[in-house]
Amino acid sequence: FNQNRDQITEQLFRLFDLLSITLSLLLSMWLYSTQFSQQYFIAGTLAMLCYLLISSATNIYHLQPGRDINHHSGLVIFSSILTFMILLIAASMTKTTADYSRVTITLWFFLMCLFLIAWRVSFRRIRLNWFKDKRNLKRVAIIGANDIGNQIATSIKENVSFGYQFKGFFDDRKESDERTAKNLAGSIIGSFDDVVHSARNKEIDVLYIALPMAAEQRIITLLDKLSDSAIAVHIIPNFFIYNILHARWHNIGSYQALSIYDTPFYGAGSLLKKIEDMIIAAFILLLIIIPMLLIALAIKLTSPGPVIFKQKRYGINGKELIIYKFRSMTTCDDGRAVKQAEKNDPRITPLGAFLRRTSMDELPQFVNVLQGTMSVVGPRPHAVAHNEEYRRQIGGYMLRHLVKPGITGWAQINGFRGETKELQLMKQRIKYDLDYIRNWSLMWDIKIIIQTIFKGFINKNAY
Known part of the structure; x- marks a missing residue:
């Protein structure tokens, strides 16, 4: 409906x-x-x-x-x-x-x-x-007072444009139960048995089920009972089920398998991505060749050292590659101990601060794209030392290397760019990267490029 x-x-x-x-x-x-x-x-x-x-x-x-x-x-x-x-x-x-x-x-x-x-x-x-006017809002409740349910509730309360009025959670656990998520975005208004009563009495209009798939039998029972009411019901899948729903079928002999972890660039998709990269990179380089020469001259005149900074990063399949950037620091870090750039970092030159703030230090990476080691759109490459650090702390981190690293990406236009001090922020960045890999399409690449033009170049977290 x-x-x-x-x-x-x-x-x-x-x-x-x-x-x-x-x-x-x-x-x-x-x-x-x-x-x-x-x-x-x-x-x-x-x-x-x-x-x-x-x-x-x-x-x-x-x-x-x-x-x-x-x-x-x-x-x-x-x-x-x-x-x-x-x-x-x-x-x-x-x-x-x-x-x-x-x-x-x-x-x-x-x-x-x-x-x-x-x-x-x-x-x-x-x-x-x-x-x-609250009379125009749909009354919504969530079954399951857990972390996922709490995140959905917070999103509903923060976005008036959803047209929802959050009423609370249905859960068999009490708010005082230590298993219940802390700092709930709403109160527990009833148990699982109370859901059907509230639905039939038209006390709520929309229900979101945020129970784990381990509670399959309970979900089936709830759905069967809720079918005897006139309310909208939605299920929020957990990470595992989400992956299965978005997986593609892979034939191996007479058998079929679900590709849970795989690159989206195979067959015609791989060729299409290469053509996209070559055309866009060549076109942009023609447009920016003069500004790049001026930037190179400015770097040479304002600080000693090379114009281009080369650094090792992990590329597709976890293989190391050399990326190019305009030098923005007085010293160049590489290897196993890399310190992330910070606000007011003394290593950054005045010109370098401007280049980093506007992302113009990354313009030479279009050469990487023409070389075939990078893509215009994809997960941003991290320093080797950062890769080794985060792969131990974040599950699925290395899955971002199923594709070529990009100059811009889904995570960057959603605000995850530049310095990342908190582990939770890096987890969110990786989540966006994996979403991109799972759902890639040519039109999505175009959309990311468009959004980069309007809001991806300048970011307060880029130092």
Whole structure:
């Protein structure tokens, strides 16, 4: 039912986007007194088609409550830029560029971006205002007062845009029981037996089951009883079940096996990833070659030492590789004892601080990509010493080396970049890396690159 509702909402979003594209074109023509013609009709139709295809590929219409509006705005602008690039190429190939007013087309682009973002901002504000009235919120409860349930409860309470009012936990354990998760995000409002009673009496609207799969029989019993009520029920899988659900089948003779730990880059996927890396790296290097030369000159003039800093890192399959960076420190660490850069680190030069803050020290790694040792998108490579340290403390750490390391990644655009002092933060970074490996797609790579452009370069944790 929720899926059908989301599909209807996505179709409405597409309709609003088409209206925005049409209205922005008509308004730009009116503002510059441009006469409507068949050429503009063709351009408008092509723009709508291209924008819908591009925005669908970048998951603009994939509804995720709580997602930052800046994220949506970035995807909208990128999709608009790509759409107009296609229009320009099409006009050049058909030799019809003279049929269009440059001023009108420019106005159309900016108005289109404005309209597409404006209606999304308006929708978000209306939605938030609607949920301020508790009568419009769905009452939600969680079965299982454990760590996972507590994390879900905290997320619900922190995100009003979910449209949920958290009522509490159902658990047979008491709040005073030492086995119960500490600092619960809500109170225990009843036992497992009370769940069905509350559901049938319409005291709750949505239930999340956060019990371990070891409690399979209890879950089955609960689901059977809850089927006699009109509430939405969701199961939160644990890590093991999540891996199985996202695993692919692997044939070995007449048998089939589930690939729990495996690289996503095999067959056509491997070729597609290589082509993506070569094209993007070559294109970006052409764009940044002059800035890179200027940075190299600035480094040479401001501090003694080499321009390029080479360091050993672990690459695909755990093999060592040499990565390139613009030197940002007065001394270069390598080997088994590497001290992570810290805030106000005396080793960092003034120019180096700027390069690290803006990630421009990593530009030479596009050469690594062309060499085939790195990828544009993938888990960031850590120093060898850090690898050896964290692989002993974090389960599954080395699984990130099933793929090539990347210049940017899913963890980095989610804020896990730069200095990582706490083990828990590194665990979160690894979680994002493994999520990327499990769910890789070309469109996801494009989305990560887009988000890197808008929020991945500058980070307060990069010293």
